[in-house]
Amino acid sequence: MARPSKYSAEFRSDAIALWRASAGRRTFKDVAADLNVNPETLRTWVRDADGRPVSAGASQDTEAELARLRAENARLAKAEKGMAAGAGDPASGSGVFRPGDEVKTAAWDFVSAHAEMFGIKRICRVLEVSRSGYCQWIAGAEARAGRQFEEDALVEEICEIHAEHRGNYGVLRVHAELRGFGHTVNRKRVARLMRKHGIAGRHLRKKKRTTIPDRLAPPVADLVQRDFTASTLDEKWCGDITYVQVGAAWLYVACVIDIRSRRVLGWSMAPHMRAELVIDALQAAVVTRGGDVTGVIFHADRGSQYTSAAFAQVCDLHGIRRSMGQVGSSYDNALAESFWQGMKRETIHQRVFVTMSQARLEIFRWLTYYNARRRHSALSYHSPMEFEQHHHKTAKLSLAA
Incomplete structure (x- = not known):
């Protein structure tokens, strides 16, 4: 009997979609490096899924996207005359600038251009510039x-x-x-x-609140106290939920982050915000760390998903110590809030997704990129996985010493 895969069906499905979206521009090795899986494992997933859609409704999503593009083309075709690119520009060769507005060349360029006709000495005297300065300019x-x-x-x-x-x-x-x-x-x-050259990064937008507290849930202590630092991996984790607009609906995303390395250990996406969403993300994080996470602190807000009995049961099963901030205070879970801001700034800035599969693919692509390649300011501009590799090497050298 085959051993069950440690990767969830959700992760495998998104990984296959990510590979297919590359359309041959990236190798199995490159995509697998971002996913932190073996290239042959990814190849097997794609081969097994070959000929079948990655997720239900993929064909409908394609049709919806084609319909949107056709509508956009029709709208542009009916656009008002004179609004096309270049409309209203002056004709070629027309007198845009008035006499005297011409741009003057630099003095040394003028001397070089007319030296043969008038001589360097005469031009420098008329322009009242130094011949020695011109010679130095030529030499440089x-x-x-x-x-x-x-x-x-x-x-x-x-x-x-x-x-x-x-x-x-x-x-x-x-x-x-x-x-x-x-x-x-x-x-x-x-x-x-x-x-x-007009090159700039993306900037923050105002975010929306997602936490819906359960006032009747048993109290849980705040073991972090806004101290989002850790001396080693798997000492403290934090998590949160956000949502992304998809047409007239919403796609909800839950994550689990290692506070020491800022690595996203687990995540889950679904069109609902039930407790299963955060449970799936936590279980994915446990698998990422090999199953033994006894004693790790998991910090979250007081949303009803994190205060649910089902989530508490999963934490107890793995020996995870729960920690929660105060109701209505984003600063008590500032690291996770900052992470969501970065994701939204870099994936959905001024954009609304049309289909769920489109949104899933974009978010999955960014999460794997964030872990493997995105440089993090809190990690001396190393990526989270690169930071963890350095951390493990340092730990081995310390033990050897």
Whole structure:
């Protein structure tokens, strides 16, 4: 009899959808690295699911997306004349600038352009500039060209980093990524180049509250007291629920985060906000840590899902100590709140999903990317999984010593 997989059906389904969405642009090895699974395991999942839809309703989702695109095309076709791209622009060769508005060249460029006709000495006298200064400028031409070449190459790399991270990275994370690639570059220089070329990260939007407290639930102590630090992995976890608009409905997402490494150990998504949602996320976190999590503190708000008897029973089963903040205080679960802000800023900024499968795929893609590759400011700009690898290496060296 085959041994049951440690990965949930939900995780496998989302992993297959992520691979298919790459459309051959990424290898099994690349996608599996973000998922933290063996490439052959992912290959097996895809092979077994080949020819079958990843989730029920996928064909209907495709039809709905096609209908939306057709409607958008029809709307654009009926758009008012003169509103198309380039409408109202002046004709080529027309006199846009009045005489005298022409842009003047730099003095040294002017000298170089007319030196053969009038001579350097005469032009410098008329312009009241120094001949020695012009000679120094000529002597430094090669060095300037070299610096410009380096700057152009740096801008190109900044653009690649910005595009790879889907426009989410600002100055600090772009600078950390460049440093991670071995570049010795000043942060202010990166900021200047990004500002000059109009490259910017995404910014926060106002969030909505999701916690629905159960006033009759038994009291649970706050074991964290807003101290979102930990000396080792699996000392403290925290979790929360958020929701994402999908058409006229909502997709709810629950997560479990290791406070030390900021890694999302488990998550679950569903069109409901029942206790099963947070239980599935917690059980996924337990599996990620190998099943033995006795003594870990799990901190959450006082939402009815976390105060339910079913959730308390699962915590007791695994030896997890529950901790809860005060009602109506987002600061008591600030780390999880900040995590949701980052996810929404980088996945659904000014956007509404049309289908559930589209929303699931986008969120799943970001969660795996966050764990494996997204640089975190609280981790000296390492990704959570990279930080855990360094943590394990340090622990081994300490034991060897």
